[in-house]
Each structure stands twice: as structure tokens, then as C-alpha cells.
Amino acid sequence: MDNFRLLALFTVMLLLPSLGYAQPPVQADSTDFSRWYESLRQLRPDPTRGAVIADVTLERDAATLYLASGQVHLVEAIDGRTVGAVFVGSGELRMTAPEAVERDQIELAFGSPAIATPFRSAILFFTDFTLIELQGSAEWHEMNYRADARRELEEALDYIVDDDGWLDPHIAVPLINDTPGFFYAHVAENRDDPLIFISNPHSFEEVSLSRRADREKRREVVAQFHRQADYAIGSSIPQEALDFVALLHYDIETEIENNLDLVGRATAQLRRVSSTVNWIPFQLYEELEVDSVRWGDGSPASFFRGEETSDLWIDFSDVAADSLEITFHYHGDMMDRVGDITDSWVQISSHRTWFPMVPSSRAAPYRITFHAPDRYVVTAVGQQTEHTVVDERVTRVWETPPITMMTFNIGEFDEYNLSDLSDPRVPPMKVLLNELAHFRLGEALGLLEQRDMAETVASDLANSFRFYNDVYGPTTVQDFVVTEIPYSHGEAYSGLVMLAWNTFQWTDDQGFNEMFRAHEVAHQWWGIGVTPATYRDWWLAEGFSEFSGWWYAARARGSINRYLDRLEETREELLDRRGKTAPIAVGRRAGTSEFPQDYELVVYHKAAWVLHMLRTLLSDPDAGGEDVFEQVMKTFYTRHLGGTATTNDFQRVVEEVVGAPLDWFFEQWVFGTAIPTYTFSHKFEQLPDGLVKATVRIRQEDVPEDFRMIVPILVDFGDEGSAMVRVNVVGSVTETELPLLPREPDDIVFNPLEAVLAETKTERWRER
Numbered sequence: 001m002d003n004f005r006l007l008a009l010f011t012v013m014l015l016l017p018s019l020g021y022a023q024p025p026v027q028a029d030s031t032d033f034s035r036w037y038e039s040l041r042q043l044r045p046d047p048t049r050g051a052v053i054a055d056v057t058l059e060r061d062a063a064t065l066y067l068a069s070g071q072v073h074l075v076e077a078i079d080g081r082t083v084g085a086v087f088v089g090s091g092e093l094r095m096t097a098p099e100a101v102e103r104d105q106i107e108l109a110f111g112s113p114a115i116a117t118p119f120r121s122a123i124l125f126f127t128d129f130t131l132i133e134l135q136g137s138a139e140w141h142e143m144n145y146r147a148d149a150r151r152e153l154e155e156a157l158d159y160i161v162d163d164d165g166w167l168d169p170h171i172a173v174p175l176i177n178d179t180p181g182f183f184y185a186h187v188a189e190n191r192d193d194p195l196i197f198i199s200n201p202h203s204f205e206e207v208s209l210s211r212r213a214d215r216e217k218r219r220e221v222v223a224q225f226h227r228q229a230d231y232a233i234g235s236s237i238p239q240e241a242l243d244f245v246a247l248l249h250y251d252i253e254t255e256i257e258n259n260l261d262l263v264g265r266a267t268a269q270l271r272r273v274s275s276t277v278n279w280i281p282f283q284l285y286e287e288l289e290v291d292s293v294r295w296g297d298g299s300p301a302s303f304f305r306g307e308e309t310s311d312l313w314i315d316f317s318d319v320a321a322d323s324l325e326i327t328f329h330y331h332g333d334m335m336d337r338v339g340d341i342t343d344s345w346v347q348i349s350s351h352r353t354w355f356p357m358v359p360s361s362r363a364a365p366y367r368i369t370f371h372a373p374d375r376y377v378v379t380a381v382g383q384q385t386e387h388t389v390v391d392e393r394v395t396r397v398w399e400t401p402p403i404t405m406m407t408f409n410i411g412e413f414d415e416y417n418l419s420d421l422s423d424p425r426v427p428p429m430k431v432l433l434n435e436l437a438h439f440r441l442g443e444a445l446g447l448l449e450q451r452d453m454a455e456t457v458a459s460d461l462a463n464s465f466r467f468y469n470d471v472y473g474p475t476t477v478q479d480f481v482v483t484e485i486p487y488s489h490g491e492a493y494s495g496l497v498m499l500a501w502n503t504f505q506w507t508d509d510q511g512f513n514e515m516f517r518a519h520e521v522a523h524q525w526w527g528i529g530v531t532p533a534t535y536r537d538w539w540l541a542e543g544f545s546e547f548s549g550w551w552y553a554a555r556a557r558g559s560i561n562r563y564l565d566r567l568e569e570t571r572e573e574l575l576d577r578r579g580k581t582a583p584i585a586v587g588r589r590a591g592t593s594e595f596p597q598d599y600e601l602v603v604y605h606k607a608a609w610v611l612h613m614l615r616t617l618l619s620d621p622d623a624g625g626e627d628v629f630e631q632v633m634k635t636f637y638t639r640h641l642g643g644t645a646t647t648n649d650f651q652r653v654v655e656e657v658v659g660a661p662l663d664w665f666f667e668q669w670v671f672g673t674a675i676p677t678y679t680f681s682h683k684f685e686q687l688p689d690g691l692v693k694a695t696v697r698i699r700q701e702d703v704p705e706d707f708r709m710i711v712p713i714l715v716d717f718g719d720e721g722s723a724m725v726r727v728n729v730v731g732s733v734t735e736t737e738l739p740l741l742p743r744e745p746d747d748i749v750f751n752p753l754e755a756v757l758a759e760t761k762t763e764r765w766r767e768r
Helices: 002-015 031-041 100-110 130-135 147-157 169-177 228-233 435-445 453-471 512-522 539-557 561-576 584-590 598-618 627-640 647-658 663-669
Strands: 045-060 063-075 084-096 114-126 183-188 195-199 207-212 219-225 245-256 262-272 279-283 288-295 303-305 311-315 323-332 335-337 346-348 366-373 377-380 383-390 393-399 408-411 414-418 429-433 480-485 491-493 496-500 677-686 692-701 708-716 722-730 733-737 747-750 759-762
Touching (some): 031 311, 045 147, 063 195, 084 183, 084 195, 100 114, 114 130, 114 195, 288 303, 346 408, 366 408, 377 393, 408 480, 414 453, 453 512, 453 627, 512 539, 539 584, 539 647, 561 598, 627 647, 677 747, 692 722
Parallel strands (some): 429 480
Antiparallel strands (some): 045 063, 063 084, 084 114, 262 323, 677 692, 708 747
16 A cells, blocks of 8 residues: 555645645644653663662552662653652562452462562652652762663663653653652563552552563553552542543544545544643554644644554643644555455454544544545444435445444445344344455355355344343344454444454354354443443453353254353363463453463453353253343343443342342452362162162362352253252362152263353262
């Protein structure tokens, strides 16, 4: 696409004055941020301000930074402010997290729930009282700094700033805006293995401990939590209160050229939430160039943009009003055709940052306008309100209610429509795919290509809508669009899902495609209908949708075999990583740089297991009815529809419907990581009256002593039927007698139908 950049640039300048592209680029006085960026990038210890210190303790929330002895230098001042110091000597970082989940994370990473780590260097950045503490701890004077002091500082700076214009927003916001209360400590005994402690009042969870990510210089969070004072009073600052600005409305107009270059104009109506934060980071795909940023009165806004970063920093210091308007003009190359065979598919580099994303956690209404060649079909989130064609270019307009994510897709699509007016559970549905691309792909690569896949996919999705409406409650979706993307994953938005190309190529016999499609549809209930309140609650979207896909596939096929297969497959994956993964309750942090697949394993698969186990626990052991479980899901959905929900909200609904506390269940399976190993044995004893006494013994291992679970036992009498008995397994050994049996059963099965996530073994009965 780069070969066409100059031609496209000339064409766009002639044809698109309405989008403001012809305006000269305006980057009004951005020297403040530029100076800070350059100063931080080249920061050095200040030889005029050094001291020898000993026995200095810096207490910061859950951490203690002890500087035993060594040399400390303040860093060079920036705009007359001192924001850091370099210590070289001996010291120790001590920290104990206030939450059990986070202590477990520290133990998983370092082998102990609390850390007491020695270090030989500490690089500090701060806007709190650290400078006063350091200055009062020793006599300061001119002193040459050690060579290793500069090397340690340069090493620490690699984690927060690079040479391409990137400056870590978590560090830059408090330092550049001079907001009080920030503290950052990069400590290292070994330069390649640092620990980073941060106390940042601008973060939802203000306190964090990080280490170096696998094979790259960036920090990776190990533990993260609120301030200790918040736990003492039982509350913390709401996430919305930490927004710098609130998005009120966004009007985005986008031109797409024949060569797929993009030219955009985006006008945001904002309200300032923080009056102390002036430089605020927006997000825009790094290959899109910013032409201008202007306030509502037409005056230029100061901004800073590095060469290879998505961060777009805007200076709000000159804006007095709380409510304001800002307009961005930008252009660039972020779309390409896919290969020679499938060149009618379009690959979009980012479905999220194709316009300047406002750093706001709140939902807002959007108006989206696309102008594109008539060979392309464009679809977006929302209700399409306009469709006009002029000179082989199509203009489409969408309007949305308040939403949190806006996206689009484009391609040379065929359109298939499904509208079942007789069934209110199924919204009118539009399926967009390129049938010619599938035919060419199948012919060239010998791939199986099933016919009528648009109808097949639409029918499958309609059936999942019916099923979810029945078991969860009615969706708010009025119109539904399904479009293919040239990737192997799916994405879900309000009224729009993007499905991997191969789900339109064939439907496999194992039910995977049905599960995959149904998972994405389920997000209209879980993730969009009910939104996770924080990153920790993300299993309420992904785990719920994953389980929903499994459940639907079992109903659609009229057989639980594939459902059980999926449980078995994921059980083996979870057992393979037993003792090595994070709990569900850390949400998106479950995946690490070394094991990124753990995110899907924990937040999707283990979370789906949690719902499966809850479903089994709440079912009728004799009839197998699911009324209680369905009531739980319907109550949770309807109560939180259109809002946010936490894990605690879900637990409260479960306990309310069941009428019993289930804190033990959530502590073990959502906040804990243990997976039990059960070893089962039994014996039969013929009684004088002809009945049979059955005694069972379950040895439980690999879990805490107080771990308990209610596990079913299937007693099978062959053609005469079967019975299901439940046993409360707790402690290292559970031994109990079953109800008297009419005869010795043909078989007795512990933990049938994958009722509990566990490793299950059997052994011969041994008298103790």
C-alpha cells in the first residue's frame, strides 16, 4: 500500500476538502511535552546534588523501601522540578499484599506470599513527599556519581520511554501534570531481573508490583490492589471517577479510497472530569498520521505524537470550559487486501483505534459516516440511518445509543438476510460474506467448501438467539449483523459480530463451529447486555459466553457428547497447568508474557467449568432438572441488564436464588487455583434382609485441607435403572455409607459426567 501513498495523498487533497485534509498540519506549541519526553529519555543523575545515606526507610502503602547504605543522586531537573533519584548501594524491598488473591500471585511468581528482596540499585520517580524525605536524610552537595548509577538509570528508563516517541502513560500522566501522590521504584539486584513498585492515585487499583516481562524490557504486573486505607473503610474510588475526561458524543466521518487508504474527521463532545490533568493520552493506530487537532472555536490544540506509538497526547491546559468540543483530522494506511486468492477480503489492522479513542470508561452515543467505493460493503455498530450512492461512491450513516466500543468492517461482501417475523426471539439478521473468495480458496488449496454457508450460519445463529432468550431472557438487540473477517478469531459488539473466515467455509462434525458462533452471539447477553465492572470480572463476559457456546451446542445436536468432550479437553489442559496459573479473579492479568495462553485457559475455559459445576450442583439429582440454574442466570441477567456487574454481584444472585451461602464455592473456584485429585474406592456388604450396604471412600489431594465439594456418585443397575447420590467431600479422607441398595449394582461411578473439575482415580478398597 505504501507504493500508492503519494498518489492517494494527491487524490484525497483534491476530492475531500469537506474532511479538512487540505488544511495544513497544525501541531501548535507542543514544546512542553516534547521537552519532557526528550528530558526523560536522556535523563542523567545530577552531579551537583548527591549524598551518602544510610538507614533510610521509605514507607509507601503496602511496601517498605529500605536504603541500608549507599550513594544517592537526584536527577536533573525538568522545568525546574525534581522528579527522581538514583540510589546505588545496598537495600531491600519488602511488601505484603492486603488481598489473599494477590499474595497467591506473589507466591506463584517468587515462591513466597511476601517479598523481602535485596537490591543494589533503586531508581525512583515521584510527585509525593519523597524529595523532602531524601533531602532530610543526609547532607547534600556536589558529588560525582558512580558510572553504574548512570547505567542503572538508563536501564530503568528503558521500561518507561523509548526512542520512537512512546512514554508510558502510567508514568507520564503524574510526572508531566505534576499531580501529587505518585511513587515509582525500579529496584534491581540483577539488572536483567528488576522489580517495580508503583503507587499511583490515577490507577483504579493504585498499588502494583511488577517484574520484567519475558524476553522484553517492559513491566508485567505480578500483584495489583487498592490502597490499604481503602480496605480499612471497605470502599474505593469508582473507576469512572478516575477518568480525565468523559465522552458525551462522538461524530466520526471516514473516507475510504479505492486503494483502502483512510481519511478521517472525528469530533468529540467532552466534559473534563479532572481539572489537574492537562496532558491527556488518546489512542490512535500508529500508522494513522494526525493532520490537525482543533477546539470547537477552530483554535489549534497542542498535541504530541511519537513516530511509532498509538499514544496521542492532547494538552487541555488552555481550555477553561468543563464542556468542550475537539476535532481530529487524520489519514493513513491501516487496511490491506488479503493475498492473491482472497483479495476481496480486507484486513483491518485495528478494529479499535481507527479513530482517536477517548480515555473514558463511560458509554456514549456515536454517529458514524463512511464514504467508500461501491465495490465495498461497510458495516458498523448501530442502526444504519442513511444509504446513498453518488458517482460510484456509497455513503452510509449509523447512529448508536450509548455504547463503550465502536468498530466497523469492510469487504467485497455478498449479503444474506434472515427475518423471522413469527419469532420475536430472533432479530432481523444480515450475513455478510464473500462467497467467491471461499470458492477460490477451496479450489486453490483443496479445502472443503460447503454450499449455502450463509444460510447455515444464519440458521445456527438464529437458533442460538432462541436458546439464549429461553434460558437467559430477552435480548435488547433490534437488528443483528454478522460479518466475516480474515482471521481465526471472533469479535462481538452491540448488534454486530465478526466471525473467523473458516466458520463460513464449513461446519465441522465435532460441533466446534457451532460453539464458536454461539460464543460470539452469547456476548449480546454477557459482555454487552451485562458488562463486567472491572478487568477482574471479565470472566462474566468470556467465561459465560464460552459456557453458553458449549451448552447451546449440546442442545442443538440433541446430545451431550460434544459438551462432555469439551469438558474433558479443557480439563486436561487445566490439569497440565495445575499449580502454575492465576485464578479467574485476576481477569485479564491471567495471561503472562511467558504463558499468554493462560488467559484463555483460565478466563474462558476454567470459568466455563465454574458455570458447568454450578449447573450440576443446582440440578435435581434424580430428574436432572435445571430450573434453579436457569433462574440464577435469568435473575442475574435481568437485574444487571444495561449496566455493569461484579463477581460479588453474581455470587449474591446465586445465594439469593439458592437460599444458602456459597462463599466456599466462589473462594475455591473463582478466587482460588486448586484443582483436587480424588481417589475413589468402595465395598459392598450383603445384609441378612437381602439389601446391600455400600461404603465409599474418597481420598482428596492437591488442595487445602478445608477444600470441599459436593460430588455425585452414579449407582448403575443396568436395565433396571440407576440412581445418583451426592457426597460432601471434605478433608483428606471422606468415608460414608450410601443409602441401602436393593442389590449389588452393575457399576458405581464417582464424579460422572465431569461433574467436578478434578483428576479422578480409582483403587481397590483397603481396610484401614
